[in-house]
Amino acid sequence: MPIFNQSIRRKIVGIALGLIVLMLVTSILSMVMSSQVGILLDELTNRYIPAYSHLARANIRSLERALALRRMVMARMEAPSDEEAHAARLRDFEALDRNFEQEAEAARKLINAIIDDPRTYSDNAALARLDVRIESAVTELRRDLDEGNAKLLKQVEAKDMAAARGTLERLDTLRDAFNRKVDAIRADMLTQVYFSTSQVISRQHQAIIVSGVVTLLAAIVGFVFALLVSSGITRPVRLLLAGTREVEAGRFDKPITVSTQDEIGELAAAFNRMIEQLRRNERIRETFGRYIDPKVVQGLIDRPEVAIDGERRVMTILFCDMSGFTSMSEGMTPRGLVKVMNHYFTVMSAPIRNHRGIIDKYIGDAIMSYWGPPFIEEDEQALLAGLAAVEMTDQVPALQKQLPDLLGIRAMPAPCDLRIGIATGEVLTGSIGSELMMSFTVMGDAVNLASRLEAVNKVYGTRILISQATADGIGSRLELREIDRLAVAGQSAPQAIFEVMARPGALSDAQQTLRTHYAEGLVAYRARRFDEARAAFNAALEAVPGDGPSRTMLGRIAQFAADPPDPDWDGVWRLEQK
Template sequence: MPLFNQSIRRKIVGIALGLIVLMLITSILSMVMSSQVGILLDELTGRYIPAYGDLARANIRSLERSVALRRMVMAKMQDSSDEQAYAARLKEFEEADRKIEEETSAAQKLINAIIEDPRTPSDNAALARIDTRIETAVTELRQGMNEDHAKLLKQIDAKQMPEARSTLEHIDALRDQFNQRIDAVRTDMLKQVYASTSTVVGHQRQAIIISGVVTLLAAVVGFAFALLVSGGITRPVRLLLAGAREVEAGRFDKSITVSTQDEIGELAAAFNRMIEQLRHNERIRETFGRYIDPKVVQGLIDRPEVAVDGQRRVMTIMFCDMSGFTAMSEGMTPRGLVKVMNHYFTLMSAPIRNNRGVIDKYIGDAIMSYWGPPFIEEDEQALLAGLSAIDMADQVPALQKQLPDLLGIRAMPVSCDLRIGIATGEVLTGSIGSELMMSFTVMGDAVNLASRLEAVNKIYGTRILISQATAAAIGSRLELREIDRLAVVGQSVPQPVFEVMGRAGALTASQEGLRAHYAEGLAAYRACRFTEARSAFNAALQSVPGDGPSQAMLARIVQFETAPPAADWDGAWRMDSK
């Protein structure tokens, strides 16, 4: 439809104009009907009710007139006539008479104004009869009262009291007749007030109903129009949203249909081009992800300046090696060796990835990996490295069972195991290499120390050794055992090294006893109390037979008994080979 091929701006403006037109129509109709109701209300409050009030006050003035007349008679009937009092009462009488004329005249004017106003519906015939009845009642009252008033004054002056009393009674009868007529007129006028009120209420209800119907009709028409036009906008937007969710989920295989020629259509076309580019980039990322850790690939894409500039950071480095690999590989075919190594690397790489580590490289049968910013927070890197090492050690029994099947033999000629070294310290991170080939890696003393600790496992018969800085960062979150104070090749200052025994709270009673006895033996060993140290290490072996560190320390005690250490010995062991 041509409507949907317009720009979004024109569509929105069209919807707004349509709604504004409907709103104006509804508002104008409401104002017209409200003005009619307003006219009726003005007539009710400005004419009907005031006219009724004027008639009511005419009744009151009639009573005031009668009271004033009696006071006049009383002033004349006194033995010594009070002319001053009589004159005051006469003035009140005339004032009341004048007010009767004014009230009735005002009521007639209002009634005639209602009859003459063509804007409002009214019972003009009934109102005209009311006007005539008011005029007749006032005329007859005026004629009768004027005659009787003059007669009454003469009779009072002549002291004809019986005749004056009779005349006064006739005046009261005229007054009562006038009041009755005015009461009847007021009753009819009240009916007209009620009729006008009903008309106002009816018109008001009609205005409310019509306004509601028109407003509802305008809302329905406006909603239908807006739904029709906005559907042409939201439909492609929903397609874009669905496509964006697919991209967010990492699926780049679906393009969206371009259904409009407006800005959203252009956006959809650009979105399709973006998906194609993302699909291409994902293929590149998947390809390089097999050779470089995906975290590094993503990091280099997000922050390429890190690779160019390089940074110094505190990181935790891990080296993992397979013991017995050299002897095991001598009898393998190249294909079998590749099969075994791929399975070994797959099995051991999973714990590193699962614990958010970065695999730097595979060196023969060794794996180098690291933890630290910007990939994880600095305060959790040592713990994650330790957990990875525990998980890797837990894979050894399964690996030992799977290797014969992989090689197609009944049993392995030599047993295999893991050696893991972990160190924490400041390293240089960045792209290292030549102009022809670069590698994003880490370099520094912590890297060398981790490599040395991996090899030190052969001396102590352990699987996982960590540096003092790593142990301090882990704290009590893993079960650790201090093994010795070492100065590896390349270090002049010795430092404590620790074995990772397991997760926190996971040690058995035998392992707890091993750690306690070993700590006692280590303290005695460093104090050159070798007899006491031998007893403690033997106790440790009784808790866990075959414990490598205890056996290594017992062998060292034998050496010291033959060739005691120097007097200034600090209890550290210095290695002279890798």
Template sequence: MPIFNQSIRRKIVGIALGLIVLMLVTSILSMVMSSQVGVLLDELTNRYIPAYGDLARANIRSLERAVALRRMVMMKMQSPTDEEAYAARLREFEEADRKIEEEAERARRLINAIIDDPRTPSDNAALARIEIRIDTAVSELRRDQNEDHARLLKQIDAKQMIDARNTLEHIDLLRDQFNQKIDAIRADMLKQVFVSTSQVISHQQKAIIVSGIVTLLAAVVGFVFALLVSSGITRPVRLLLAGTREVEAGRFDKPITVSTQDEIGELAAAFNRMIEQLRHNERIRETFGRYIDPKVVQGLIDRPEVAIDGQRRVMTIMFCDMSGFTSMSEGMTPRGLVKVMNHYFTVMSAPVRSNRGVIDKYIGDAIMAYWGPPFIEGDEPALLAGLAAIEMAEQVPALQKQLPDLLGIRAMPVPCDLRIGIATGEVLTGSIGSELMMSFTVMGDAVNLASRLEAVNKVYGTRILIAQATADAIGERLELREIDRLAVAGQSAPQAIFEVLGRAGALTEAQASLRKHYADGLAAYRACRFAEAGAAFNAALEAVPGDGPSRALLGRIAQFEANPPEAGWDGAWRLEQK
């Protein structure tokens, strides 16, 4: 509808103007009806009732005339005749006679005025008959009584009292007939008064009813009009509110229907454009989330200066590699290899993300991840990295069973396993690359150390090795075993490295015995008590047969027995190869 395409200001002004018009129409109609009632009431008050009163007074004047006539007769019958009193009574008689005609004439004029007034619905035919009857009654009274009055006066002067009495009785008879006619006319006039009164009451009731109906109709029309217009305003607002809640909930697939062309319609159109842009941005974010960790994406969006300027932070770095990958990949088709690697990365990435880690990149079959600010604060990063490593190691048995099914073979040609290295230290975080392409990553000695520790697992036959700083941060919240003091390639100062055995309190008796015997053997080994150290390492192998670190240290002891270390040896082992 055109009205809903107007601006909100015009809608509100239109509602106000519409209500004002309805109020004016109601007021005008009420005034017209009231004026009609006023006309009828004025006619009743100033014409009907006065005309009826004039007729009533005409009756009274006829009685006064009869009384004056008798007094005149009485004055004539006195002896001697009181001429002065007779003259006075004659004047009263004539005055009463004149007033009868005046009252009748006034009544006739009022009745004619009612007939001539076109504004009132009077019974003009009945009123005309009443007017004629008044004129006839007065004319007949005048005609008949004038003769009797003259005869009566002559009879009184001639002292013909019997004849005068008969004439007087005839005059009374004429008077009674006149009064009867006037009474009949008054009765008919009273009916007209009642009719007029009924009309006044009827018109007044109609005016009240019509005013009430019009007022009610105006209220209903105004309410419906206001409801339609207000719904045209509130409905888009409710839709906009619902759309806002959908956006707040992260759902961008429900645009708002634009049903108006006012300011709210423009707002709804702008909201739809915003939703489309948010949907587009969300697709971009989801796409980037497949290549860059979502935490990094969100961090770059929220704090782009971090990516531009770079910062030095203490973080915990993890490198995870699949052992035997090279041999396993040689016998696979490219499609099979991609399928295996995607499944491997999916399984191994889940523990990292569930423990709030950030996956930096996939390098061949290796995973690089890190923990630290601004994603994690305090001393939690090292513990979370250790927990993630434990959970990744727990996935290995299931993964070893799943890979053959993925490839459609009965058994893998080479068994797969994990090697995980974790180190903690200060690194540089920021966007590294060229002007054409950049990557948000971390760099520093801790990154190199974690990578070296991952490879060192091959030397000791372990799965999870962590550096000294990481072990210090973890404390007793995980079960650790010191493996050796080691200087990896690229480092001159050796440091202790530890194996993560499991969660706190989760060691078996065999593992506890292994850790104790290994610690005794390691202390004797560093003190160059190689025989004692060999016995302890063999005891450790009895607790857990095939323990890689014990076998590695026994191998070194055999070398040192043939070629003892130099004097002042610090008990550390140095790797020259990466």
């Protein structure tokens, strides 16, 4: 409807104007009805009742006239005759005679005024008959009284008292007949008064009823109109509220139906555009969540200043690499290589994310990830990184079985295994790159050390090597073995490195014996007791044949036998190659 397509301001103004119009109509109708009642009441009080009063006074005037006539006769019959009193009584009689006619004439004028007034309803025929009856009664009475009065005055002058008494009796008879006629006219006039009164009361009741009905209709019409208009306002608001709750719950697939063209309709349209933008942003976030860790995306959204300014934090860095990848990839088609790598990254990324780590990037066949604030507490990061590394190595046997099936071959052309390096230290976090492309990453010595430790696994034949700071953070919550004191390329300060052997309490008896003999050999090795160290490392190899670190240390002892270390040798092994 066109009215619902108006602005809210026009709707509200329209409701107000509509209610004002209905109020005015009701008021005007009430005024018209009240004015009609007023006209009827005015006619009743100023015409009907005064006309009836004039007829009643006409009756009284006839009685007073008869009394004045008798007084005049009595004054004339006195002896000696009092002329002066007789003249006074005659003047009184003539005055009452005129008053009698005036009252009757006044009643007739009022009756004719009622008949002539077109604004009121009255029984004009009955009133006309009353007018004729009054005129006829007065005319007959006037004619008979004039004759009787003249005759009576002559008889009084002639002192014929017997004849005068007869004439008086005849005049009384005429007066009584006139009074009866006037009483009948008054009774009919009273009926008209009652009729007019009933008209006033009826019109008054009618005015009250009509005013009440019109007021009720105006209220109903106004309420319905206001309800329709307000529903046109509140319904979109409720839809908008429901849509807002859907958005608050993270559901962006329910746009709002735009049913009006007012400000709320414009707001609903803007809300739909916002939902579409949020849906697009969510798709972008989901898409980029495959390229950038979702927690990093959310963190940058919550604290964009971190990406701009950068922060220094203590974090734990993990590097993971697939050994044998180069020789394995040489015999694969690009499609097969992508298929293998995607599966490999999927399998190895799951433990990192399951332990709340952040995957920073994939580099060839390597994975770089990190743990630290604000994503996790600082005292948890080393343990979570270690647990993720253990779980990643647990996936290797299954992965070695799955890769041939993925490639459609019976056996892999080269064995594959996992090397993991973990280091804990202060790094710089922030967006690094050019103005055209940025990457939120971590940089620092701890990153370099983790990368070097991943490569050092090749030297010692291990899978998981961690730094001293990481080992301190883990404590006894994982089974660790100190491997060596090492100074990697690019770092002059040596530090102890450790191997993560298993979850707490998961070491076998052979592994326990291995760790004990290896620790004894390491102490003797650093003290230059190479024969004792050789015996300990051989004992470790007996416990776990093929132990990479033991074999590495035996190789060094053999090298020192041919070329002893310097007198100031501190037991640190320095790697010159990355």
